[in-house]
Amino acid sequence: xxxxxxSVGPALGKIPSGLAIATARHGAERTGFLASWFQQVSFDPxxxxxxxxxxxxxxxxxxGNGHFALNILAEGDFASLKRYGKGFEPGQDxxxxxxxxLMDGQQAPVFVKGFAYLLLKHIRxxxxxxxxxxxxxxxxxxxxxxxxxxxxxxxxKDGFGY
Numbered sequence: 326x327x328x329x330x331x332s333v334g335p336a337l338g339k340i341p342s343g344l345a346i347a348t349a350r351h352g353a354e355r356t357g358f359l360a361s362w363f364q365q366v367s368f369d370p371x372x373x374x375x376x377x378x379x380x381x382x383x384x385x386x387x388x389g390n391g392h393f394a395l396n397i398l399a400e401g402d403f404a405s406l407k408r409y410g411k412g413f414e415p416g417q418d419x420x421x422x423x424x425x426x427l428m429d430g431q432q433a434p435v436f437v438k439g440f441a442y443l444l445l446k447h448i449r450x451x452x453x454x455x456x457x458x459x460x461x462x463x464x465x466x467x468x469x470x471x472x473x474x475x476x477x478x479x480x481x482k483d484g485f486g487y
Contacts, residue, residue, distance in 0.1 A: 337484020351389030
């Protein structure tokens, strides 16, 4: 594997991806994390896949509620990178002290401000045999808050780490 990491790692890292804050809630519990592996995978119905490292607290919330959201980041949104990049402990509510940051009445936490968002109905989860699970969601609503901004594009130094 060491030879593969040194030869393939730099090339794998050059696959571009976007950045978003994936969020979910179930009952009073809610969380979010910085997601960089997501992609539209169907036009009709519109489906999006999000890869989540196995065992992350958000998995139970997605399965419990049946919904999750992608709050897509705008280019240069370093504040969100810093806030959500390290994740949150199970049971820690990222918005306990800032509830005004979220839209009311949504099935998953959706940012009031930001670049864009997609609200997704969980369809299924696939275990492809790696360290991440693939969650498929059908887009049930969304919006573009800032049409003048550009999406945050992420390029890794190495394809074997975030």
